[in-house]
Amino acid sequence: MASRRNEEEGASSSTGAQQPPMIKMMDRRWIHATLFSLEYVTGVKSFMGFIRERFPKGAEILCPCHRCLNQKNSSQEEVQKHILLYGMSSTYTRWIHHGEQSEVHVLEDPVQWNAVDENSCDGRFEDMLNDLYRSQESDGNAGLAEDRDQAASQTGRNESVFAAMMEEAKRELYPGCTKLTRFSFVVKMLHMKSYYRISNSAFSAFLKLLCEAFPDFNSLPKSYEEAKKILREVGLGYISIYVCPNNCVLFRKRYEKYDTCPVCKASRWKDPEKKKVPCKVLRHFPLAPRLQRFFVSRKTAKDARWHKLKRKPDEKEMCHPADGDAWKDFDRHWPDFAADPRNLCLGLAIDGFNPFGNMSTSYSMWPVFIVPYNLPPWCCMEESNFMMALLIPGPESPGKHFDVFLQPLVEDLLELWAGVYTKDVFTGQWFYLRVAVLWCIHDYPALGTLSGRTTKGYFACLHCDKDPLSYLLRNKICYIGHRLRRNNEYSCIHGSKEKPGSFTTEEVLAELEKVRVGQKRKRAEKIVPIWGRRVCLWDLPYWPHLKLRHNLDVMHIEKNVCEALLGTILEISGKSKDTINVRLDLSDLNIKREVQLRENGNTFDIPKARYTLSKEVKFPDGYALNIGRCINADGMRGFWDSDIYKSICEFGRFFRELCSKKLNRDVLERLKEDIPVILCELEKISPQHFLM
Structure with a gap:
């Protein structure tokens, strides 16, 4: 009976309503x-x-x-x-x-839309629009008549635009909705699109579905393009500029209506016979309106004066760019610019990236960022203060055509250097806002791209413009002729050659005058020019007088040095600097005989270098799962000889002190004296290609 009951229960459970699945x-x-x-x-x-x-x-x-x-x-x-x-x-x-x-x-944690703090813009859209409008009101006491006329006509246009924007900001999302307006809803939707990385087509499909499902939502935009139009009315858009497929020219101004490139005759369209889709598009974000918005809000207008009014200068320490010699030298050259603390000093940063992540697809885009340095140190590096000025399309690096893409930005900078009429809501006064770029920030390869100077070959060293001490090995050029310090241990070497000289500003300008635009160098020419082209940044009046035009990004240098160090020590294939060609170069130079290749019949033996670690020593399975708890810094000393360990530690200490939040001038002077010694110690141990 029991077995029959179990069978019946099993049958009823199989034929009856199934239990819902267990939800984890x-x-x-x-x-x-x-x-x-x-x-x-x-x-x-x-x-x-x-x-x-x-x-x-x-x-x-x-x-x-x-x-x-x-x-x-x-x-x-x-x-x-x-x-x-x-x-x-x-x-x-x-x-x-x-x-x-x-x-x-x-x-999961949802995005907290209702969390309001002092930096949040949620629920204050009308206040933001009011601030924006007040900054564009005309000034009846303007000094120049043309300025008064221009401001008055601009105000007339702004009043109608402002009335439309305020009407839009107060428009209900649907009848009876009090929490959200149409404008605030669209802004939050676009924020969600960016935060969750929703594609344009998916976002448009979602908006279309909302409009179909809720007829009361008929005021919503029906596509991503319509949503962007709402933001463009507030001045949050960009300008699309079509580019020649070969990066020859920008189709703007006199070339705006051209269908083919005036230089290479290539079509600007992917398929001229069908729908006209451009081959390349440069996205230009006008700079002047966004910099003027610093003075729309009382808080940011006050912060823009911090470097002059609130900063406490210290001759021994540097914690802000205004403490550096480059900023002080610029103020001495342009005292009228430095007299007004509201004038903005900027940094221009560029770097290429792959928008598709680390995929095998080779694609490179180049954003150009503008960073204002007038703000306090804790505000300078906030993402909200990084302003994209240009988005240069791929798929390859612009290379020697980079200054073609910089033309719209340089025109903005020329206009801002002359001054744009701006209202400061902090004082309620109008003034001429002037802007200057103090330096550029990039890695070493981008230095040649942005400056027009060669960064490879015999003239790769920026400080060796005259008589560079370069030496050609089998497959690489080395820079091994630098002068030793007087108390060196190699007493048999007596060098009397003077150090290579650097060009002055006048000599650089003279070299730029010799540049032949549009002409290729003949193969028979043995002398390679140091300056290959004159970039449009030299059109800025203050550019020749800058003390530090180009800044190398320490982050890239530190990353490359770390990869080279670990790759060489651990003998990682493709990243180690200790290769067969390096060993052959040692034989040609007749140095470091203990690690030169040794002939063994028809083959060669590669001696083990003392700076590499053995691959035979391995952790047990699971032992190094959380390797951070297993490392003992003092215990690392036994893996190498003391000179290797000391040199690596000193090199790491150099980067650590260089990247501190506060820089002491005495420490910088000491680092300047220490780094040649550290590099020489590393060169005595590591391969000659290690730091190249």
Whole structure:
């Protein structure tokens, strides 16, 4: 009877209504936690445990880190390292690419739209528009008649635009809605699109579905383009400039109506016979209106004076760009500019990036950023104060045509140097806002792109313009003729040659006059010109007088040095500086005989260098899972000889002191004296290509 009852219960359960599936609750809030915090590390361990339950031990999986974005397969150990170092993609909360089923309920932190703090703009759209309008009101006491007429006519246009904007800001999202207006709803939707990385087509489809599902929402934009038009009315748009496919010219001004390039005769359209789609588009964000907005708000208008009125100068310390010699030298050359603390000093930063992450696709875009330095140090480096001036299209680097793309920005800078009529709401007065770029920030390859000076070959060193001490090896040019200090240990070497000289500003201008625009160098010419072209930045009146025109990004240098150091020590293929060609160069130079290649019949033996670590010493499985707890800095001294360990530690200390928040001038002088000695010690130990 019992067995029959069980069979009946089984039959009834199989034929009757099925029980709902068990829904698992998964906490994904750790994805938004701080890197290396206990919550984040625990979450990464749970993710890797989730992976091991569904994939074999040696199987490769998609990497969901911020860099790879589920576009690249890697080993499970590599994926764990990437997530720990770079963070997991904030939008990847359902692990569908790693075997997670749809019945899992994900618990995650939503975007807190209602959290209002002193820096939040939520709920203050009308105040922002009022500030924007007050900054554009005319000044009846303007000094020049043309300024009064221009300001009055501009105000007449602004009043109608402002009335339309205020009407838009007060427009209800739907009848009876009091929490959101149409304008605030669109702004928040665009914020969500950017935050969650929603594509343009998906965003347009979502808006279209909202309009169809809720007829009362008929005031909503029906596409992404319509949503952007609302922001353009407030001045948050950009200008699209079509570019020649070969980067010859910009189709603007006199070339605006051209269909083909006047230089190379290439068509500006992808398919001239069908719908006219441009081959390349440069996005230009006008600079003057955004810099004028610093004086729309009382807070930012006050902060723009900080470097002059609130900063406490200290001759021994530097904690702000205004403490540097380059800023002080600029003030001495242009005292009328320095007299008004509201005049803005800027930095121009460029760097290429792949918009598709670390995919195999070779694509490079070049954003050009403007950074205002008048603000306090804690505000200078905020993302909200980084202003994109240009977005240069790919897929390749502009190279020698970079100054073609800089033309709209240089025109903006020329206009701002002359002065734009601006209202300061902090004082209620009108003034001429002037702007100057003090320096550019970039890596070493971009130095040649932005300056027009060669950064490779015999004249790669920026300080050796005259008689460079360069030496050609088998496959590389080395710079090995630099003068030793007097108390050197090589007493048999007596060098009497003077150090190479650098060009003065007058000599640089004379060299630029010799540049032949549009002509290629003949192969028979042995003398390679140092300056290959004259970039349009030299059109700025103050550019020849700047003390520091180009700043090398320490972040790139530190990263490259670290990769070279670790790659050489650990003998990582493709990243080690200790290669076969390097050993052959040692034989040609007849130095470091202990590591030169040794002939063994028909083959050569590669002697083990004392700066490399043995691959035979390995951790037990699972021992180095959290390697941060296993490292003992003092215990590292036994792996190398004392001179190697000391040189590497001194090199690391140099970067650490150089990147501190406060720079002491005495420390900088000491670092300037120490770094040649540190580099010489490293050159005595490491390959001659290590720092190249």
